[in-house]
Amino acid sequence: MKSLNDSLRDEFSEILQRDEYREVIEDKNLDVTLLKKAFDTLLKYKSDVDMVDKSKTEFENYLINYFKSQKNDN
Known part of the structure; x- marks a missing residue:
């Protein structure tokens, strides 16, 4: 049986795969x-x-720390 967190992760993954979000992810x-x-x-x-x-x-x-580290790496 899936935990609530697992179900939420699955739902989030499904949302990220929707065309409108996938386009933004690819564009950005x-x-x-x-x-x-x-x-x-x-x-x-x-x-x-x-x-x-x-x-x-x-x-x-x-997110902020990730983007800062990416900026510093470039």
Whole structure:
């Protein structure tokens, strides 16, 4: 039996495969693995109502740090 997080990950993956999102991902040259890892940071705190803001902050920080490191590598 799948956990709620597994079901949410599957749903997120399905959304990323929709034409309108796939086009944006390709146009912006986004890394799908990165998007999925960032999504996992949202899932980490989803069950605690008091941690929703922390979850959002972790998500933003994950993406910001990734893009900063990509910029520094180039």
